[in-house]
Amino acid sequence: MKATLEFKLPEEQTDFRLALDGGDWWSVCYTLNNWLRNEIKHPHQDTSEDTLKAYEECRAVLTDAINKANLDLYL
Helix, strand or coil: CCCCCCCCCCCHHHHHHHHHEEEHHHHHHHHHHHHHHHHHCCCCCCCCCHHHHHHHHHHHHHHHHHHHCCCCCCC
């Protein structure tokens, strides 16, 4: 199977960049999610409870946004 995306440039430059950079955005989200997971699971000794709660909330917001967009970090 083959798929081809076509864009009318420069009018559709934004759509073109979004399609082109999709893998990079996935990588950023994947990296952030894993960093938050590790900070929550293995906190440093000086990490406060408020900081841990903030990490958990950030990860929950990220996960919710990913799920609402019907995306999957674990391809």
